[in-house]
Amino acid sequence: MNKKRKIADILVNIWMRIGLYLLLSIPVFIVIGLFWKAGPLLKSQSLANLLFSSRWSPMKGEFGFLPFIFSSAYVTVLAFLLSAPLCLFAAIYLTQFSKQRLLNFMLPVIDILAGIPSVVYGVWGILVIVPLVSDGIAPFFGTSSSGYSLLAGGTVLAVMCIPYMLNMLIEVFHTIPVGMKEASLSLGATSWEMVKHVILRKGFPGIISAFGLGISKAFGETIAVLMVVGNTLNISLSPLKPGYPLPALIANNYGEMMSIPDYDSALMFAALLLFVVILIINLFFRYFIHKGEKV
Amino acid sequence: MNRLKIIEEWIFKIIxxxxxxxxxxxLLYLLLVVFKKGIGALSWEIILSMPEGGYYFGGDGGILNAIVGSFYLSVGxxxxxxxxxxxxAxxxxxxxIRLKRTQNTIRFFLDALWGIPSIVYGAFGFAVMLLLGLNASLLAGIITVALLITPILVRAFDEVLKTIPVELQEASFSLGSTKTETALKVLLKQGLAGFIxxxxxxFGRGIGDAASVLFTAGFTDNIPVTFDEPVATLxxxxxxxLSSPIEEVRQRAYAAAVVLTIIILIISVSARILSKRYSKNSIK
Structure with a gap:
């Protein structure tokens, strides 16, 4: 082997290693960076107080994240309840009951829709969901609402999650061996019974993971929710009231935070909280999927 | 077969x-609404001109600064x-290739990284900016968006690379090529479609993402000339x-949303066409 090729090999090898190590160190750097910036707040207040106090007035130095955590959880659960059953049945229909042609048409469409930026979903939410809530749903229940509400946030999130979850569910159902389905059908099961006893049972870990990853996506989504959720501090169970999820808090307050002590730490703490929660959810459900792929 | 079974079958089939x-x-309705609202407001003036004085109060101009800014940012x-x-990748x-376990662990971590919300990258990018003494600028935006899209790029490329048969690599090694040559001349060539x-x-993710550039790229009415100037994004x-109270300004937001959607649609459709074209020559 001549020298030039050897040197090129070594150099490129080093470059590749650096690339990979940089990539894998991103989460470590994120944790260190956010933790470092959130440090002042964590030093002055206990973690329990930060997480479970509902008093939020940065001017007085009170940072209780409960209202934000509550709003985040609320819209996420709402989005999940609205989108998960729809996605599950749609995936069953597309993979089991419909013609192959429909699926071939749908797959690229879903893929493309998954790539539509969240700000466009937000625009749609303002044009459609917000008026629907304020003029349709709120009067129907005898109350009034500006339309910018937890319900609007949850609905927009649900629509955003549909392409994402549907895609994963279709993949899950594709991994189930055809032989198993055929065995079930040959024993006289109807196609729904086959779905119930074979597809849903065999695909169970995959379905749970797809749902989990959908939840984590909804939990961290920022712009689309920010645009329709109203951004008002509020802990109430009514979906017609506005809310203030964690990502919206971070995005909304970057301009003014520098003038108030500890405010920037508080926002960094919010980011850290989002990161940790979502990373844990992701690692947990991805583990499910990776296990499933090996078997 | 009893009746209940048939009824259940039908109910669930219909559901x-x-x-x-x-x-x-x-999903079609979503696209329809956005297009219908935006097309009416869309004009060449909006696409091809820069915002002029009083633009955000209904003055003349367009969003060329944001379109070009988004491209700069995303290309970088x-x-x-x-x-x-x-x-x-x-x-x-x-x-x-021989360490299946390490491979899977790395993939597992990259997948998990894929799900991290862009607002976290934005906050982290902001912390880094403060540390390095940078202002909100094109450079800071590029770095932050790069952090966001690198795991996506690697995992998407890797999905294709892992389908390339090991024998191809073995053939290349047996002819005396180094690992680098194998990587660049065999794997990259075979996986070109996937790479594109x-x-x-x-690139599409980079153009469409808002939360990560909110504090790192800033906003401006001009097109940046150097890396340390702020940059507008679509x-x-x-x-x-859209948060403006003036109806005319909001109309432009709808038009801008159509522009963004069309850009994204063009990117994803051309990705499909290109990947089909380039995968014709690869060995299956």
Missing amino acids: SFIAAYSVVLI ATFLAVIIGLPA LFINVQL TALLLA PLSIFFQ
Whole structure:
């Protein structure tokens, strides 16, 4: 082997290693960076107080994240309840009951829709969901609402999650061996019974993971929710009231935070909280999927 | 067969039929609404001119600054992502080909990274900016978006590389080529279609993302000339204009949303076409 090729090999090898190590160190750097910036707040207040106090007035130095955590959880659960059953049945229909042609048409469409930026979903939410809530749903229940509400946030999130979850569910159902389905059908099961006893049972870990990853996506989504959720501090169970999820808090307050002590730490703490929660959810459900792929 | 079974069968078939078609309808409706509202407001003036004085109070001008800014930002970020991501993806599939366990662990972590919300990258990018003493600028935006899209690029490329048969690599080694030559001349060539798809996927994500550039790229009415100037982005332009109380400004936000959607559609459709064209020559 001549020298030039050897040197090129070594150099490129080093470059590749650096690339990979940089990539894998991103989460470590994120944790260190956010933790470092959130440090002042964590030093002055206990973690329990930060997480479970509902008093939020940065001017007085009170940072209780409960209202934000509550709003985040609320819209996420709402989005999940609205989108998960729809996605599950749609995936069953597309993979089991419909013609192959429909699926071939749908797959690229879903893929493309998954790539539509969240700000466009937000625009749609303002044009459609917000008026629907304020003029349709709120009067129907005898109350009034500006339309910018937890319900609007949850609905927009649900629509955003549909392409994402549907895609994963279709993949899950594709991994189930055809032989198993055929065995079930040959024993006289109807196609729904086959779905119930074979597809849903065999695909169970995959379905749970797809749902989990959908939840984590909804939990961290920022712009689309920010645009329709109203951004008002509020802990109430009514979906017609506005809310203030964690990502919206971070995005909304970057301009003014520098003038108030500890405010920037508080926002960094919010980011850290989002990161940790979502990373844990992701690692947990991805583990499910990776296990499933090996078997 | 008893009756109950047949009824159950029909009920669930109908439910899933409705579910599938309502998903399609909801998504089509979304596109329809955005287009219908935006097309009316769209004009060449909006696409091709810069915002002029009083633009945000209904004055003349357009969103050229945001369109060009978004492209600058996304091209820069994709370039950075390729520099880090391309060798990383090749490394996973050449050097680590015998270490299945390490490969899977790395993939597992990258998948988990994919799900991290962009607002976290934005906050982290902001912390880094403060640390380095940078202002909100094109450079800071590029770095932040690159962090966001590199895991996507690597995983999407890696998905294709891992389908390339090991025998191909073995053949290359047996002819005396080094690992680098195998990686660049065999794997990259075979996986070119996948690479292009990954590239465009990452590029599209970079153009469409708003939360990560909110504090790192800033906003401006000009097109940046150097890396340390702030840069406008299309999603943020939509976001800011939409929060205006003036109807005319909001109309432009709808037009900008159509522009963004069309750009994304063009990117994803061309990704499909290109990947089909380039995958014709590869060995299956």
